[in-house]
């Protein structure tokens with residue numbers, strides 16, 4: 001085994017896997033050694049599928065909209081994997097709040113342009129008063145909309161691009177879909193496609209640092225407690241901004257004039273000893289809760305899921321840290337408050353699991369400015385992430401950014417006018433022994 005790669009891709013999420021398959025489809029795999037590294041022992045990053053009772057449970061990304069996410073839709077179509085209508089655009093809420101939410105949002109929309117800098121909370125408070133503003137914000141199910149960095153225009157954009165809230169906007173007709181067998185199969189398919197063309201995967205490798213070394217880059221990884229060095233001629237970092245900040249690459253200062261931030265997400269899954277919610281008419285419905293459960297989804301008669309962001313995600317992380325009993329006690333009591341159980345206790349829980357994502361959604365600040373969809377370091381290293389696009393927080397953004405990263409790399413392999421060959425990297429440097 002040598003420690004030299006012509007192209008080294010760090011990150012085997014959907015962004016890194018897309019880079020690998022795109023580069024081999026462009027013919028680079030025939031001549032060049034391409035390697036993909038990931039700190040995890042599996043591919044997928046923020047996409048992780050499980051099965052509960054033959055029904056898919058997505059710990060991370062779950063749904064896409066053909067209208068909003070055309071690249072991802074195409075990827076799913078090409079994969080031939082089964083997909084179906086994602087049912088959770090039909091919201092059941094406490095106290096008829098969804099109708100009020102819709103009427104309020106539609107009536108205030110024309111005023112948004114008069115408040116370009118104001119937070120959504122201040123905007124709503126201006127017209128409705130502080131208490132009503134909070135009530136309306138809570139009815140959206142997304143805590144992030146209460147953050148001071150979210151302007152009214154941003155909030156309207158977020159609301160119209162989410163399945164649970166789009167009904168309050170002009171996007172009400174958008175369709176949503178999900179992979180019925182889980183996205184895990186899509187990721188494995190991309191991995192197999194890359195491997196078949198010679199791409200090598202090195203999992204459980206955490207990139208620690210990079211430095212320029214002549215015409216190459218020297219990368220230091222930690223792998224099973226040891227430091228391993230790798231040399232690469234081209235590097236794509238398909239990792240999000242929070243991971244970029246952990247490297248010695250002075251991110252973002254030497255990469256981009258933008259600043260980046262992230263929000264935590266938390267999903268909790270529960271199964272029950274008896275099937276009970278389908279007969280209450282809740283099967284494949286979503287309930288908006290005025291408590292830290294926020295959005296509760298009832299997947300057919302198989303499982304219940306709650307999905308939260310920002311302060312509610314932090315509440316659940318803290319609950320978990322206090323121990324499983326405390327976590328489950330809080331889940332039970334908030335469910336009993338939110339569900340129409342007529343004073344009955346919650347039926348016994350059979351099993352549960354959860355996933356906290358400390359950096360679930362990553363994004364750039366100053367959203368009104370146009371961010372390049374991939375970044376290039378002065379040393380030539382390319383970086384891609386959904387966080388660089390207007391589709392931050394969506395798989396679509398990862399695809400758009402990965403496509404741009406590949407275009408930038410492929411430019412380097414184009415023959416110059418009057419030159420017969422490609423970039424000198426095609427004559428690969430002598431390989432070094434590991």
Ligand SMILES: Cc1cc2nc3c(=O)[nH]c(=O)nc-3n(C[C@H](O)[C@H](O)[C@H](O)COP(=O)(O)OP(=O)(O)OC[C@H]3O[C@@H](n4cnc5c(N)ncnc54)[C@H](O)[C@@H]3O)c2cc1C
Nearest residue numbers: 011013014015039045046060061062063207243394395398
């Ligand atoms: C809870 C949740 C729900 C979501 N819901 C949806 C949804 O419904 N629809 C949708 O389209 N999108 C959704 N998303 C967003 C979607 O998951 C992401 O946009 C997408 O998966 C990001 O892919 P990526 O490859 O760009 O980054 P990531 O998936 O973050 O992949 C980056 C990879 O880099 C690896 N890595 C990081 N640092 C290093 C290092 N130093 N060395 C080696 N490896 C490293 C990580 O292990 C990871 O595998 C959701 C995300 C979360 C967390």
